[in-house]
Amino acid sequence: MKKKIAVAVTGASGSIYARLLLRKLEQLKHQCAEVSVVMSDNAKYNWELELGEKDYDRFPFRYFSKNDFLAPFASGSAKYDALVVIPCSMGTLGRIASGSSNDLITRGADVVLKERKKLVLVVRDTPYNLVHIRNMETVTLAGGIICPATPSFYSQPKTIEEAASTVVDRVVDLIGLENESFRWGG
Numbered sequence: 394m395k396k397k398i399a400v401a402v403t404g405a406s407g408s409i410y411a412r413l414l415l416r417k418l419e420q421l422k423h424q425c426a427e428v429s430v431v432m433s434d435n436a437k438y439n440w441e442l443e444l445g446e447k448d449y450d451r452f453p454f455r456y457f458s459k460n461d462f463l464a465p466f467a468s469g470s471a472k473y474d475a476l477v478v479i480p481c482s483m484g485t486l487g488r489i490a491s492g493s494s495n496d497l498i499t500r501g502a503d504v505v506l507k508e509r510k511k512l513v514l515v516v517r518d519t520p521y522n523l524v525h526i527r528n529m530e531t532v533t534l535a536g537g538i539i540c541p542a543t544p545s546f547y548s549q550p551k552t553i554e555e556a557a558s559t560v561v562d563r564v565v566d567l568i569g570l571e572n573e574s575f576r577w578g579g
Contacts, residue, residue, distance in 0.1 A: 395426035396474040398568060399466040399505075400454075401498040404435020407480030407517040407542050408443045411436070413554065413561040414479055415452045417572070424570050428454040429466055429473075431497045435482075459496045466501045475511035475568040476501045480542055483518050483525050489537070490528035502537075512537040513567050515560065538567055 398418065402411040418428050432440075432449060440449045450456055457464040465471035478485060478498065485498060489512075494500040505512045514537060518525070529539045540563060544556040565572040 395424060396569060397427045397429075397466075397472060398425055399429045399431070399473050399476040399501055401476060401478045401485075401501060402430070402432040402436040402440075402449070403478060403480060403482040403485045403498065404433050404439055405480040405482035405485075405517040406439060406443065407515075408436070408440040409554065409557045410515055410517070410542055410560055411440070411479050412444060412449075413558055414477065414564060415454070417561055417565055418454070419452055421565070421570050421572065422453070427465075427473075428452075429457060429464060430454050431457045431459055431461075431464065431501070433459055433485075433496070433498065457497060459498065461497055462500060464497055464501075466504060467497060469504050469508040473501075473505065473508075473510060475513065476505045477513045477515065477564055477568060478502065479513075479515040479564065480517035481514040483516070483528070486514060486516060486525065486528045486532065489514070490531040490535075506532075506535050506537060509536060511568050513540050513564055514538070515540050515542050515564060517542045540564060540567060 489502040550556040
């Protein structure tokens with residue numbers, strides 16, 4: 394069954410992760426019924442700063458304004474399967490943990506949690522303080538998945554993109570899409 398996936402991009406550093414996930418979802422579009430994207434203002438700024446491009450809306454997906462509460466994934470009746478927040482700022486994590494739905498990103502997270510669907514937060518900041526850790530615990534207890542943007546090196550990545558792809562491949566696995574990637578043990 395094809396999946397309905399929402400991707401939210403926040404202003405944390407790590408735009409490379411969002412770009413690689415959108416590319417991967419474009420490659421895996423045969424497994425997706427729908428892909429929707431929402432970006433914060435800071436996410437757009439960081440995308441241009443970190444990646445040197447303004448091409449964040451070039452992917453063949455539905456894009457929604459951060460204040461568009463009429464977007465389908467703002468309601469459980471749209472039956473989205475997953476929301477990935479990539480990268481996820483600690484501010485966004487805190488608002489999700491407290492249940493504050495002040496924009497489409499946090500509303501989408503609230504919806505997937507209440508519907509018992511997949512919420513994957515790719516947190517990027519380091520180190521963590523106690524507030525961050527407690528917010529991660531709260532989201533985890535509510536059913537979310539914290540997936541730190543921590544690359545693995547088993548596959549011996551040669552470039553920054555290859556290293557970042559190890560995180561994105563893990564995210565793709567977590568949301569239940571079939572993906573060819575490095576697997577431990579061959």
